[in-house]
Amino acid sequence: MRLFKASGINVYLHWSWFALVFVFYWIGAFEPDPFWGVMKFLALFAIVLLHEFGHALACRSVGGRANTIMLWPLGGVAFVSPPPRPGAVLWSIAAGPLVNVLLVPVTLAAYVLVVGQTPMGQWSPIQDFVASVTVINALLLAFNMLPIYPLDGGQILQSILWFFVGRTRSLRFAAIVGLVCAPILFVIALLIGWPLLLVIAIFIGWQAYMGYRAAVAMAQREQMMNPWEATR
Ligand SMILES: [Zn+2]
Structure with a gap:
């Protein structure tokens, strides 16, 4: 609407x-x-x-x-x-x-x-x-x-890392942090009984998984474009 x-x-x-x-x-x-x-x-x-x-x-x-x-x-x-x-x-x-x-x-x-x-x-x-x-x-x-991808803190962490290690590796790192933290948030939500935080934790886990897959796809593409550079 x-x-x-x-x-x-x-x-x-x-x-x-x-x-x-x-x-x-x-x-x-x-x-x-x-x-x-x-x-x-x-x-x-x-x-x-x-x-x-x-x-x-x-x-x-x-x-x-x-x-x-x-x-x-x-x-x-x-x-x-x-x-x-x-x-x-x-x-x-x-x-x-x-x-x-x-x-x-x-x-x-x-x-x-x-x-x-x-x-x-x-x-x-x-x-x-x-x-x-x-x-x-x-x-x-x-x-x-919170530096948990895809929260803004996690995306800020990713874009700062991007300067140093490139887009693919920064995204992979941030997504892994998100994947690790999502279950922790989920347990915290269960312990304090906040249904909305439970949903947010699931959303973060899902988005972090999608981010990880995107990073893997980007890495494969880079390897195809420039095999020597990527495997060095
Ligand atoms: Zn925002």
């Missing part, structure tokens, strides 16, 4: 997003105050959207293509194809979390202004909302910067 178009980028909402709304409703996330519950949920996706715009606009600034952003239950996806150079890829990936970094002082300032010295138990709904948005942004940033 197309929501709007900004700076030439179409923003879509995937139908499964509504399933997430239902799950949140079902587990009582919008209680006890449905209005502010919904506002927090929308704020979460507004932050995700700004993050994705960071990726898309950065990708364009280095001459890449980025026309679509899609919001879905696990956050957002900016369909970016930067030029295949490590610097261009690094900037396209890093610009997403950079938006969250820029939001840290903004949300902290709002927190100081609105919440101030009020003790936690006595927050008004708006104070609770501002505090939640501050925490949501910080948590999104922290989780996203």
Whole structure:
């Protein structure tokens, strides 16, 4: 479902997003105050959207293509194809979390202004909302910067390694880290009982596997193009 178009980028909402709304409703996330519950949920996706715009606009600034952003239950996806150079890829990936970094002082300032010295138990709904948005942004940033491919932290690690060991080996290394960490995240999700983290862990494992396969295919192609160079 197309929501709007900004700076030439179409923003879509995937139908499964509504399933997430239902799950949140079902587990009582919008209680006890449905209005502010919904506002927090929308704020979460507004932050995700700004993050994705960071990726898309950065990708364009280095001459890449980025026309679509899609919001879905696990956050957002900016369909970016930067030029295949490590610097261009690094900037396209890093610009997403950079938006969250820029939001840290903004949300902290709002927190100081609105919440101030009020003790936690006595927050008004708006104070609770501002505090939640501050925490949501910080948590999104922290989780996203874990160096686990395909999270942004893992992709940043890959593009930094790309400078030194080339695209194929950096991707293979990052994908292996993702493959190792996905089951660990899965177990953590089971232990703390977070179904959403469980789904994220499966998604990370699947994407890391696809990344590994892509790296293997790239290595084979390199060997075909230049057998002497590749086997040296
Ligand atoms: Zn991102």
